[in-house]
Amino acid sequence: MSSVRVLVGTAKGAFILTSDGKREKWEIEGPLFAGWTIYHMKGSPVDPDRIYASQCSDWFGQVLQRSSDGGKTWQQPGGEAVPEMGAMPTGASNKFVYDGDAGTHMWFDGTPHPWEFKRVWHLEPSPTDSEIVYAGVEDAAIFRSDDGAMTWKELPALRSQRGSEWQPGAGGLGLHTILLDPTNPLRIYVAISAAGAFRTDDGGTTWKPINRGLKSKYIPDPDAEIGHCVHRLALHPSRPDVVFMQLHWNVMRTDNAGELWTNISGNLPTDFGFPIEVHAHEPETIYVVPIKSDSEHFVHEGKLRVFRSRTGGTEWEALTKGLPQRDCYVNILRDAMATDSLDRCGIYFGTTGGQVYVSPDDGDNWSVIVHDLPRVLSVEVQTLP
Amino acid sequence: MNRHAIRVVLPYHLQTLAKIGSEVVVEFDGPATTESVLDAVESSYPMLRGTIRDYVTKKRRPLLRFFACGKDISHEQPDTLLPDALLSRNEPFIIWGAVAGG
Numbered sequence: 194m195s196s197v198r199v200l201v202g203t204a205k206g207a208f209i210l211t212s213d214g215k216r217e218k219w220e221i222e223g224p225l226f227a228g229w230t231i232y233h234m235k236g237s238p239v240d241p242d243r244i245y246a247s248q249c250s251d252w253f254g255q256v257l258q259r260s261s262d263g264g265k266t267w268q269q270p271g272g273e274a275v276p277e278m279g280a281m282p283t284g285a286s287n288k289f290v291y292d293g294d295a296g297t298h299m300w301f302d303g304t305p306h307p308w309e310f311k312r313v314w315h316l317e318p319s320p321t322d323s324e325i326v327y328a329g330v331e332d333a334a335i336f337r338s339d340d341g342a343m344t345w346k347e348l349p350a351l352r353s354q355r356g357s358e359w360q361p362g363a364g365g366l367g368l369h370t371i372l373l374d375p376t377n378p379l380r381i382y383v384a385i386s387a388a389g390a391f392r393t394d395d396g397g398t399t400w401k402p403i404n405r406g407l408k409s410k411y412i413p414d415p416d417a418e419i420g421h422c423v424h425r426l427a428l429h430p431s432r433p434d435v436v437f438m439q440l441h442w443n444v445m446r447t448d449n450a451g452e453l454w455t456n457i458s459g460n461l462p463t464d465f466g467f468p469i470e471v472h473a474h475e476p477e478t479i480y481v482v483p484i485k486s487d488s489e490h491f492v493h494e495g496k497l498r499v500f501r502s503r504t505g506g507t508e509w510e511a512l513t514k515g516l517p518q519r520d521c522y523v524n525i526l527r528d529a530m531a532t533d534s535l536d537r538c539g540i541y542f543g544t545t546g547g548q549v550y551v552s553p554d555d556g557d558n559w560s561v562i563v564h565d566l567p568r569v570l571s572v573e574v575q576t577l578p
Numbered sequence: 579m580n581r582h583a584i585r586v587v588l589p590y591h592l593q594t595l596a597k598i599g600s601e602v603v604v605e606f607d608g609p610a611t612t613e614s615v616l617d618a619v620e621s622s623y624p625m626l627r628g629t630i631r632d633y634v635t636k637k638r639r640p641l642l643r644f645f646a647c648g649k650d651i652s653h654e655q656p657d658t659l660l661p662d663a664l665l666s667r668n669e670p671f672i673i674w675g676a677v678a679g680g
Contacts, residue, residue, distance in 0.1 A: 226594075252589070252591065252639065252675045252676075253642075254629050254639060255628065256595065269595075271624070272624050272625030272627070285628070287628045288633045
């Protein structure tokens with residue numbers, strides 16, 4: 194019987210939640226890396242027991258962890274003790290160094306600010322090789338490892354897309370989304386707060402902004418080529434040219450790989466939000482969680498509601514069964530929603546209040562897996578045979 | 579060349595990362611300086627590389643402090659000689675996280 198493994202990154206450690214295919218009874222393991230901030234964990238689609246984790250701290254910086262047994266044990270690739278004093282370690286999994294002279298980006302006040310590595314926001318393992326993994330980092334850049342996260346190399350051409358004009362979003366200048374086209378290994382989409390969305394069609398040698406059609410009223414030129422605060426991108430593997438976006442305000446879609454975006458916010462009660470996900474088996478079924486506003490980062494009207502569109506956007510329905518419908522003031526962060534690929538698709542999300550919810554039936558009914566974790570930063574799901 | 583053995587106290591999060599207790603002893607040759615102590619710590623515990631000092635610049639991470647004999651030596655030059663009490667192992671070299679309360 195199939196099972197699921199939910200990887201939860203929180204402000205104070207990682208948790209692994211497991212269940213069988215019914216998704217009714219759950220085992221909770223953790224905290225792993227207690228006291229450390231776990232921005233993101235994700236398993237390799239090729240080898241589900243290979244899991245990567247971004248562990249960080251304002252005090253001690255970035256650490257990369259890797260498991261080869263489904264999260265039972267972890268190691269820092271290249272951080273193993275060396276056999277003799279003075280011998281050099283074989284790798285440096287937390288060494289993220291920008292290519293060449295990093296230069297400056299724009300600070301909040303419009304002045305130049307040196308590019309400084311702060312943390313890994315997102316890890317995206319390759320769909321074809323468990324040793325290849327991409328990292329989206331703050332200050333915004335994309336790195337690639339070909340040796341299982343032991344060493345990292347920047348794909349620097351991304352920052353040549355007017356990187357000196359990129360400005361941080363409220364949460365920092367983070368590259369938070371990496372979508373690997375499952376049908377074309379050379380195509381990658383990324384999104385950066387608050388620079389916008391970008392695409393490469395040659396494996397990262399060159400990039401182009403893909404922000405036409407976005408309108409952002411909070412920047413001097415609402416139609417600018419760069420500078421949009423994209424919160425999240427999502428696609429269905431069967432149609433990689435169709436990409437959905439939660440923009441700062443507005444939910445958007447493109448049917449031509451980002452050449453033009455159209456607004457699909459439709460009847461949402463508010464179109465501000467962070468995560469967006471696509472149903473595992475229905476490419477036109479998408480999910481968002483509207484948040485009241487960028488000034489009040491909690492759900493609208495004190496009600497925790499997931500909104501589902503079965504029409505690829507514009508027409509939305511509120512999913513509320515099993516979710517608190519009064520006195521709820523949590524947020525759902527951009528990496529904190531995921532789907533499994535069981536027959537009735539499971540939808541999962543974690544909140545800033547420490548709850549992790551699951552719907553085992555496409556969003557119709559919800560229950561809480563765990564109530565009282567630290568602030569949830571990320572949720573990923575592995576569907577296991 | 580002198581060989582030194584220095585006691586080093588590490589903050590909790592680095593203890594868990596390196597899977598060690600609160601205090602370790604590191605050995606090295608040459609002058610006993612902050613730089614040589616940190617080189618020895620990173621050599622003995624490679625998983626701590628980048629967590630105390632920046633990989634490239636070797637500068638102390640901003641929210642860490644170094645103490646010796648009750649004195650904050652965070653802002654001293656990395657090649658400043660450490661007090662004799664550390665060489666005799668009566669006192670440890672202490673690495674602490676700044677702003678620890680709250």
